[in-house]
Amino acid sequence: xxxxxxxxxxxxxxxxxxxxxxxxxxxxxxxxxxxxxxxxxxxxxxxxxxxxxxxxxxxxxxxxxxxxxxxxxxxxxxxxxxxxxxxxxxxxxxxxxxxxxxxxxxxxxxxxxxxxxxxxxxxxxxxxxxxxxxxxxxxxxxxxxxxxxxxxxxxxxxxxxxxxxxxxxxxxxxxxxxxxxxxxxxxxxx
Amino acid sequence: xxxxxxxxxxxxxxxxxxxxxxxxxxxxxxxxxxxxxxxxxxxxxxxxxxxxxxxxxxxxxxxxxxxxxxxxxxxxxxxxxxxxxxxxxxxxxxxxxxxxxxxxxxxxxxxxxxxxxxxxxxxxxxxxxxxxxxxxxxxxxxxxxxxxxxxxxxx
Numbered sequence: 001x002x003x004x005x006x007x008x009x010x011x012x013x014x015x016x017x018x019x020x021x022x023x024x025x026x027x028x029x030x031x032x033x034x035x036x037x038x039x040x041x042x043x044x045x046x047x048x049x050x051x052x053x054x055x056x057x058x059x060x061x062x063x064x065x066x067x068x069x070x071x072x073x074x075x076x077x078x079x080x081x082x083x084x085x086x087x088x089x090x091x092x093x094x095x096x097x098x099x100x101x102x103x104x105x106x107x108x109x110x111x112x113x114x115x116x117x118x119x120x121x122x123x124x125x126x127x128x129x130x131x132x133x134x135x136x137x138x139x140x141x142x143x144x145x146x147x148x149x150x151x152x153x154x155x156x157x158x159x160x161x162x163x164x165x166x167x168x169x170x171x172x173x174x175x176x177x178x179x180x181x182x183x184x185x186x187x188x189x190x
Numbered sequence: 191x192x193x194x195x196x197x198x199x200x201x202x203x204x205x206x207x208x209x210x211x212x213x214x215x216x217x218x219x220x221x222x223x224x225x226x227x228x229x230x231x232x233x234x235x236x237x238x239x240x241x242x243x244x245x246x247x248x249x250x251x252x253x254x255x256x257x258x259x260x261x262x263x264x265x266x267x268x269x270x271x272x273x274x275x276x277x278x279x280x281x282x283x284x285x286x287x288x289x290x291x292x293x294x295x296x297x298x299x300x301x302x303x304x305x306x307x308x309x310x311x312x313x314x315x316x317x318x319x320x321x322x323x324x325x326x327x328x329x330x331x332x333x334x335x336x337x338x339x340x341x342x343x344x345x
Contacts, residue, residue, distance in 0.1 A: 052294060
């Protein structure tokens, strides 16, 4: 099977959803702040900002937006993991130097899809293929995997400071810079 | 014949709209009045605690210490104003009241209460009518500010 799963989301779609929701939170909270500041008494059942002052609304808005950013980062990273796996299994040409690194870092079963191919394999490949060319891109990718593990494993330990930099845009930039070092990486896999 | 909705205003329409807005300003909130009512409601609330909590503690033989702490709050349109936090300590009760502001969603003001380590919101449902916010999210309810509802938070 060499067709890409139709369920893998494109970057553009994830970005549109993320930005739309982010803006909605911004608009709703600003609308409530404006109404409170007009002296309007808002009695709405299940209002998420019930009995909040404008500064508390701003604080809650910030927390919700941070949460949204994290959720969409994980979604973006997960989609890229699937795309990178597809690229290595089906798009990377055998005659390219990267292919021999790929072969050396994976087993036949992982390449055939009998066993999962994951970020740890891509990290191993990147260490040989990307690190010598651009250590910064490689280091950022390794940090991103660390951040991804923190998110995907239920945030069970404190988030280290150097991982705080990964907002939605930074996550996308890190992944897109990494893929720029992979030959014939198709545009459709963004 | 159906006329198309006009989007461009004439100068006359603009001026008449402005005039209406100025007339409408009569209904604008009197922020000074609102602040006074809010401060009065805080006093009322503190008096309720004196008459109920402090009094009951004293009657039960406990040594009661109550104190006020001056604070400055800032709210949009109202500006800075002075009010007080209120603390009551006696026997098994440690109670602290922190006014949060009059500009809030769903009520005319809020005071955060710390009672034996629990944080509870007290909101002004109507002028002079304080309520306890019980629960969160969809299960949120407003309970009357009464001794029996307050005792729940002491356990």
